Amino acid sequence: MQINQTRLAERIQTLGAIGTDPQGGLTRLPFTKEEKEAKDLIKQYMQEANLHVTEDQVGNLFGTRQGQGTNRKTVLFGSHIDTVYNGGKYDGAAGVLTAIEVMQTLAENNATHDDDLTIVVFTDEEGARFSSGMLGSQALIGNWTEDMLQTTADKNGVTIAEAMQTYGYQAEKIDTVQLDGESLRCFLELHIEQGKVLEQEDTSVGYATGIVGIRWLNVTITGEADHAGTTPMNLRKDALTGASEIIQAIETKASTYPSLVATVGQLSVKPNGINIIPGEISFTLDTRDLDDVLLDQFVEEIHQTVETITEKRGLNAHIDQLNRAESIATSQHVNEALESSLKKNQLKVVSLPSGAGHDVMNMASLTDVGLIFIRTKDGISHHPNEFASDSDLADGAQVMLDTIIQLAEQKKEHD
Ligand SMILES: [Zn+2]
Known part of the structure; x- marks a missing residue:
């Protein structure tokens, strides 16, 4: 079975024309007309691939192809279609459109498989609008309550619950969204690498050994x-x-860890006047490492640093944790299936840790997971210049197809 490279490439461009931002790239934020337009297109593609299309109360979109086995579970795979501000055409979209290409190829070949196959398009992976991130997959694992949806707002004060309401989703039904891990065989995501490893290895497709843990803090x-x-x-x-003394200390302390990274990416100054001494500063900290113990140790160190420096200067400090995600390891049996698919397609077997967070992190609390990477030009992402070639995407879709088929037929081994 061969996927259709031309169709996949055309769909990348069609989806990539939705949400074009006058300031460059694409801006498709959750619960906006741009996102709605993109989701309508995805629904249409899902229908062309003969999938049964459903949507849950937080806007996660599903497309299912039924299996033929008894005691079926679901092989779930997918990614997201929201973007950051001025983002690119491939982050998220590559995973969703390759998944649809896999399904359409299966349909055209009247392929049979034991397990059900379901594509998921997660809501609000990027967190660009509500500064939270992975809303859809967090909801699938039961991490969002109605109360949280009603108290988390965008920069205009619109809460997630209100934004959801505009598109017909009901915050009070958030509990219905949760997935039962027992119903899943495994979860697989394809994503652009957003780094330079595959480029250096001179190969189109690789897979992730794990994903770094992430902590997001807001310091006032x-x-x-x-x-x-x-x-x-x-x-x-x-x-x-x-604040500037603290930010300097964050950089210095982070550099003493072997692989940890720390970034202060947002800073707000009040009152923000040329002739007024700043009275209140709020800044964010994004910090990541594969080792959660080291990561927590670093965050604790930052808490102490903030306390020491503010005390010395007669200032007050308050720290909120905005987001916390544990590092995860991908599953051995999924990775074995990926390796055999890479070999079958005469591709080099390359694996690497993921420095970026993905929905697969949340799915790992429900089931076995795997993450396929596609070579990303110059490692650039979250930028209008983000690029993956048509043939690399086609390689990724083919590896995904061959892997999904293996995973959906492994029941004797795993039941
Ligand atoms: Zn992404």
């Missing part, structure tokens, strides 16, 4: 917003100079 430093001309240096409680 409060001082006093006094007059810049009349307040002598020794009487100031400048929140920004305090």
Whole structure:
């Protein structure tokens, strides 16, 4: 069975024309008309692939092809179609459209398989609008409550619950979204690598050994917003100079860990006037490592650093955890199936850890998981220049097809 490279390439461009941002690239945020348009297109493709299409109450989209076995479970695979601000055509979309290509190829070949096969298109993977991330897959594992949906808002004060309502999803039904891990055989995601390893290895497709754990913090430093001309240096409680000392310390401390990375990516200054001493600073911290113990140790170190520096400067500090995801290992039997598919397609077997978080992290708490990577030009992602070639995507779709077929027929071994 061969996937159709031309059809896949055309669909990447068609989906990639939805949500075009005048400032460059694509902006498809959750619960917006751009996302709705993209989802309608995906539903149409799913129907062309003869899939049974359903949607849950948080907007996760499913397309199912029924298996022929008794005691069927579901081989679930997919990714997301939301983007960051000014993002590219491949992050998320590559995983969704290759999954549909796999299903359409199976349909055209009247292929049979024991297990049910289901594509999932996760809602709000990127977290660009509500600064939370992975809303859809977090809801599937029961991590969102109605209360949380009603209290988490975007920068305009629109809560997730209100945004959902606009598109007909009901926050009060969030409990109905949860998936039963027992119903799943495994979960597989295909994603662009967003790094340079496959490019360096000169190969189109690889797979992930695991995904780094992630902690997102928001740090608020409060001082006093006094007059810049009349307040002598020794009487100031400048929140920004305090924050800058902390941010320097974050960089220094992170560099003492073997592989940990830490980034302060957002900073807001209040009142933000040229002649006013900054009274309140709020900044975010994104930190990642494959070793969760080291990661927690680093976060604890940052808590102490914030306390020490703010105390010394007579400032107040408050730290919120915005997001926490444990590192995960992908499953050996899924990776074995991936390796055999790579070999079958005369591709080099390359595996690497993933430094970026994906929905597969959440699915790992329900079932066995695997993650396929596609070579990404210059490692660029979350940018209009993000690029994966048509033939690399086709290789990825073919590896996914061959792997899905193996995983859906392994019942004797695993039941
Ligand atoms: Zn993604």
